[in-house]
Amino acid sequence: MKDLYEVLGVDKNATADEIKKAYRKVALKYHPDKNPDDKDAEVIFKEAAEAYSVLSDKRKRQQYDQFGHAGVGMGDQTQGYSGGGGGYHHMSMDDIFSQFGDIFGNDIFGSFFGGGGHGSQSIRRGKDLRATVELKYKEIVTGVEKTIRINRLEHCPTCRGSGASPGTSPTTCQQCGGAGRVRQMSQSFIFQSVVEKVCPICRGSGKVITKPCKDCHMGLVRKTISVKVKIPAGVESGNYMRLNGQGNKGESNQPAGDLVVFFEEEDHPYFTRDGEHLFLEAMIPFSMAALGGSLEVPTVEGGKANLKIPPGIQSGQILRMRNKGFPRLRGLSRGDQLVRIQVETPTGMNRKQKSLLKEMAENENKIKNPFKKIRL
Ligand SMILES: [Zn+2]
Ligand SMILES: [Zn+2]
Structure with missing residues (x-):
């Protein structure tokens, strides 16, 4: 895997601000809107997003810095946030934007790249929001x-989202005749060209509010x-769900x-999770180890189950x-x-216990091969 500092082109002592600036530069340059159908640009763009997500988090x-990629769950064997479904290679561009949009302001991408026809002036669709939910292990078992x-x-309840004072309604924009876009002649020394722009008056909506709410x-x-x-059931930290239309509402009834x-699982007092499997340690008395027996073991649901020793x-x-x-996300079986x-x-044995021992x-039988090499 590539060195994250190299991906952003900063050195290891870079300040948070330098990292932010560097990411911004890379992201703008390799933005997919600017490099249509360029797989390499897309990869660089995603790598930068991934690098930034780590380096921007103290x-x-x-x-x-201490452990390399493994330290942040990006190694190949780890089930961390890269393998857990939340890695940026699995995220769509929209997801990356919703996470990193903050550092660019809401519509810089729009204005730079004309993404979907939104100019910087254009009326805004609602912004994506992000939330984190903490989940107990027992909630992950059943789903919740x-x-x-x-x-x-x-x-707004007064105008029902239109932005126009009640009883009035937005009128067709005079500037663009309702089209939302205007044409502008631009003349340079040799060329003459027509540029289409978002209408500055109605900001692309084609309508103008004459009497605002x-x-x-x-x-x-x-x-x-x-x-x-x-x-x-079965989700893990780093997994996320996108709820369409549950972010900010758009201006003047835009989408x-x-x-x-995002899901974050609890730090359980005694269970450790590895994918769909759970680990825990159980202490048993020496006599049970020798003779065998039955041990009551806690289960992730909160109950108990008998384990034969x-x-x-x-x-x-x-x-x-x-x-x-845990249940597997896809499939019916459980880990x-x-x-x-x-x-x-x-x-701390008493006299009787000591004499029995x-x-x-x-x-007692002698241990046959008591010594073993320690491999360091
Ligand atoms: Zn209103
Ligand atoms: Zn207009």
Whole structure:
């Protein structure tokens, strides 16, 4: 994998501001609108987005400096945020923009590249919003419906989003005759050309509000609202969901943006997740290790399940509880729960226990091969 600093063309001591500037430069140069059908440009653009996502985050940058790609879950074997479905190579351009749009301002891309006909002056579609939901392991097992509170631009109830004072309605723009675009002659020394631009008066909508609504600006008011999200079972940190039309509403009834909901899983007190599998460690008494037995083990759902301990188990051995892990995102099966056994050496024994153990020691079998090479 490429060095992230190299991708952005900055040195390792670059300040946050220098990194931001560098990313901006690369992103503008290799923006897909500017390089249509250029796969190489797209790759560079995505790599830059990925590099920026790490280097702009103080914690991730530290981890990257210390451990390289593996430190931020970008290595090949890790299930981190690259392999977990949230990596930028899997994200669409829109997703990258919704995440990084902030540093460019909402419509710089639009004005530079004429993306979809939005000029810098053009009336705005609603901005995409981003939210993060924290999930408990037991919620991930079953899937869950969550209510998120977000602050977004809503349609003004007075004018119903039109931006025009009640009783009046927007009139056709005189400048462009309702087309939303105007033609402009540009004459240079040799060439004469016609340039089409977004109409500066109506900003592309073709309509002009003659009497604006007093309660809002362009039909929008800010409100905190609740959105319900149905989260499927089996998701993991870095996965996200795009809820179409749940972002900011657009000016003067232009289309709404989307809400992108990112998932973050809890740091469970004793379970560790690896994809669809769960790991935990269980201490068992020395007698159970020798004789075998049955151990009650917590499950990710919050219940308990019996785990059979075979006689003669050793510390470090791993027992598998099938289908007690997370459901796989695609498919009906579940992962496993893996229990690493640790045998507890008894301490603080009373007189009776000591004498029993002494008796046992006298009858004990010798360890056949007690010494082993340690491989460092
Ligand atoms: Zn209004
Ligand atoms: Zn106009």
